[in-house]
Amino acid sequence: MTAKKMNSLQAVNSALAQAMAEDDKVLVLGEDVADREGGGVTGATAGLSTRFGDDRVKSTPISEQAIIGAAIGAALAGYKPVAEIMLMNFTTVCMDMIFNHAAKLRFMSGGQSTVPITIRTLTGAGWQTAGQHADHLEGWFAHTAGIKVVAPSTPADYKGLLLSCIQDPDPCIFIESAGSLFIPGEVDEVATPIPLGKARIVQEGTDITIISWSSQVLRCQAALPALAEAGISAELIDLRTVSPWDREAVLASVAKTGRALVAHEAVRDFGPGGEIAATIAEELFGQLKAPVRRLGAPKSPVPFAKVLEDAYIVSPDRVADAVKALMA
């Protein structure tokens, strides 16, 4: 299989092209996604309408409810739409369609309706886009029954996981994060889907398990050299799928290390880290050498001023400090 160097944004484009070539039921819709509109504001869908036609790759008005509604309806009729909601904060405009309809139609119909839609969306602090363009809202979606939440961190994972989302018979939200979007890696030109719900061990270790996902994985990775220097053997797990999350992998790792830190870019309070920490505490109470700790953003909107935004993000230094505190 030929691999190619590409960044995660290109990996998304490559995944969409592969999925559309393999299955003519796969559709793409969203604001500006067709080539007439430039192939997406980030270029994630560039070339697709030229290659697969304007019927299958449709630019929409700025109408998020209409976008997700159209995706749901087409899915009910046998298609596999990939809808782009340009930025994650804009999912708030169409939460009715996602939460009350896409996520619940299978259950409410007693299994008759399937809604195999993928919602691609982009977010992430660090780019001074401030309060309404950078929130990590995976906790909202993970709390909802009937929708899968995927948040990759490497180009290969972006491609493999997006392919899985498109093939999945249920709605998936695929979170692209600005902090990981432009970092290159090796990606298969024709990739194999990566199963949802399976974590990736980024680095093996014996003293502590760090659990993370999305761009935060990269910040945790950046903390590893300092930890090694301090003589700490940290195991880093990239969850890849926030819901369903890989309980087995996390519990097996923490059973081995006896310590756990969950680090995410989303606001810490009531965030997904709480769920993971509570599960570890429930399942492994007697084996823990220290309380499970969570790191996340403060309960504040994403700020604009660089100095505030830097303080908002869970930096590699904060990850390293938290690990050291847990080892003390």
Add this chain to the structure above:
Amino acid sequence: MAELSNAPAPSPEALVDIYRRMIRIERNDDAIRKTIRLGRLVMPYYSARGQEVIPATISSLLTDDDKICTIYRGIHDMVAKDMPLRPLWAEIAGRVDGTCKGKGGPMHLTHPETGVMVTTGIVGSSMPIANGLAWAAKLDGSKRVTIAYFGDGASNIGAFHEALNLASVWKLPVIFVCQNNGFAEHTRYENGTSVDFIAKRAIGYGMPGHTVDGNDPLAMYAAAHEAITRAREGEGPTLLECKTFRFLGHVLGDDDKYMTKEEKAAAIAKDPLPAFKAWLVAQGHATEDQLAQMQAKIEAEVEDAQEFGLASPLPSVDELRRDVFAEEMPA
């Protein structure tokens, strides 16, 4: 009945078929209300008594392949679309033989075989999803149409405006059917809606919009025929505002304080059911006897469905783990 000289005239058979659908809705509605009042069914019930003509006429022009998306006050839409009554009753009773295994209930019935694709409890949400079904019909190269039913209150929700705009830009084979009964929950039409006619809003979206007497089968037939033909021929969406009245308030048990006794009495005095029946007989399209026989057959069907539904077993608690996702949730 309005006589529209330039409209396609429904055949006597088509007119009798519209009546059949109306009486099926009314007899079923009557049975549901009686069963609730007897304490044998526990459910919130949004009767559409008085609104029968609209879906009865539209459905007479649809096939099983055509799709509908409807709302919590939509059982009449399903019955008009010839959804079988046994699974309908089992569903509203929350039983395993229900069309949704008892998991959807009266506000979320689904029956794809007869084209009932989505029933939503969220005002305004039928329209964006209907667009997607219509988009799929276009991609399939088929002539099927999708109907989005909604009430007058829903025309003030953002989803209505987004959906109409997209349908028009994409030229989708969808018909937006507003069953304007004059009240959004308890709020009188003019206290919540900025235009005197909802059909006017179609102008803003570049599509035809018509206000129709929703209690007149001939007027409804002409308007629906035109909209459905237009959609099937690839000319895009239409907004139909069908004016009607709900006889039994917002929800069963509602005390109707927000309307006057006089206006309610006046509307009920113009009940389209007996009026249409008398007209069919006077025109010689059917005899009293034929219509009585039809009604008796429908009553037997309703009674059978009611017995079937109430006798159906309750779902097993294991069902909570099923149909959340395609794969079963762990116990």
